[in-house]
Amino acid sequence: MSERWARAILTAYRWAGAAAFPVIGGYIVWRAGKGKEDRARRHERYGQAGRPRPDGPLIWMHAASVGETVAVIGLIEHLLSYGINIVLTTGTVTSAKVADERLDDRVIHQYVPLDLKPAVSRFLNHWKPDLAVMAESEIWPMTILELGARHVPQVLVNGRLSDRSFASWSKRPYLAEALFENLAHVVAQSEVDGERFRALGARPVTVSGNMKVDTSAPPVDRQSLERLQRGIGVRRTWAAVSTHEGEETIAADVQQKLKQRHPDLLTIVVPRHPERSNDLEKEFLARGLKVARRSRNDPVTAETDILLGDTIGEMGLYLRLTEIAFVGRSLVQEGGQNPIEPARLGTAVLAGCNVQNFRDAYRRLIDSGGARLVRDGEMLAGGVNFLLNNHAARGAMIKAGLTAVEDMSGALKRTLQALDPYIHPLVVKSRLEDDRSYG
Structure with a gap:
């Protein structure tokens, strides 16, 4: 029946x-x-x-x-x-x-x-x-x-x-x-x-x-990278990438809290859906934050608080500008986004606790010491602050993440074997x- x-x-x-x-x-x-x-x-x-x-x-x-x-x-x-x-x-x-x-x-x-x-x-x-x-x-x-x-x-x-x-x-x-x-x-x-x-x-x-482990590192336009690096100079940076609604607000909170301790701090915000960027810019400006938008090729100056990564296909650029990355859809929504690219490109990975869609990747990164989970915005601010202040701990997380990604490789070969018949x-x-x- x-x-x-x-x-x-x-x-x-x-x-x-x-x-x-x-x-x-x-x-x-x-x-x-x-x-x-x-x-x-x-x-x-x-x-x-x-x-x-x-x-x-x-x-x-x-x-x-x-x-x-x-x-x-x-x-x-x-x-x-x-x-x-x-x-x-x-x-x-x-x-x-x-x-x-x-x-x-x-x-x-x-x-x-x-x-x-x-x-x-x-x-x-x-x-x-x-x-x-x-x-x-x-x-x-x-x-x-x-x-x-x-x-x-x-x-x-x-x-x-x-x-x-x-x-x-x-x-x-x-x-x-x-x-x-x-x-x-x-x-x-x-x-x-x-x-x-x-x-x-x-x-x-x-x-x-996961075949995402076997993909090559996301490409980058070297001229754009060098231009942004010159604008940033020796400033401290962190990134909130693949963010969903509500997480950009948390990132702005972190910027405002930590700027008191790190006056030169630059926050890089890369929303999962760039079409929301006009509203995000208005929100940031209303807070008194100075915003540079990648889509307008705005220069990053000493006064810039937030670099808004509102372009498509440039994750390789944004992640190469920092050594600390929060991966979104993990604090205010459920499921999480892929942490493999940030780990592969040499960032210490932070995320909220709602990472069910990438459970295996996060488990391996966490077990190796390459990623840490945070409960809320307050804990995220503390985690970013800790990594900004501790070069050795940040370096150890980056190295552990790279090792974990390498250990997870081989999915493409196994997939090709399954497809061979x-x-x-x-x-x-x-x-x-x-x-x-x-x-």
Whole structure:
């Protein structure tokens, strides 16, 4: 009965999506007005292709946002070396920009189709992928079902299930199994994630570790870095990166508290969503803080209190300006953001206690001494002050973080091994087609 119920729910979802499809345009236009959609390419969200399909085998790779996109770049580069075409879909404007900067025209980038049958079917009818590889926690029912109906192998890589997602799926186990049985393989980030996928019916499941560890350090424009370093000079700095609403206020509090002890202190604030930066600047100015915005190329002077990092794709720049980084979405919201980039770029990592989405990475960093958790803004101010005053302790945290990141590496190799049974036939097919074309 439960299995029949799950099928009925998925069928209802299919038809509800089809019914909603004709009126979804207004929502996409609204998102485009907010800068959350690429207005010129919004037709791609309806499954309409922006490019012709190339000849030969093709892999559909999907990464939702910036973090997922960065995580799969190394994997994509390996797959490209086999001579296989890749269409990469992402869901945000920022991730599309990252894909363009890191991969340029080596892949075909499209915005992911809405998880509605008409959009997904149109997308699949055009691209006819031989394999679908999804990153992290992208569980879209209609997409999974349509790929399953076409017998396209689906592999979830760098897979993870947050506490909230796992609890939600666990309440509907037959629904989860009806979806996850369509996955040919799940390559999970951690043993905890692996056990959760198995509990929900996914088979087979292997554990790779986090592919974000194996990505190269984020790039930086050296001229911009040197210009900002000259402006900062010998001033003390700390950064609050990937912050969410409320955490920028906490960062401003820390700046004002610690400036009494460190008159030369500069706080670098990098919001997760740069479109909030106008409001943040107004808030900082209302507090009497002097702000330099990266998007305006404002110079950092001796009077600047806050460097507002309101640009996309420059995390490598901001983290190279400091040795202390608080990683956001961990004090006022739950889940946390990825601490690996800050640790890899030589910062002592601080974060709030709500880091469930990156539990394994934080556990390893904390156990090694490379990261510390703080309960609130007061404790954050104390932690920043301690690290500013103690060069040896700061250096030890940085060294421990670098060692921990190195110890976590190897996920890309293990992921490629798991993908080999699906990739090898495509490589053979590509070579045979090349031989025929030359013959």
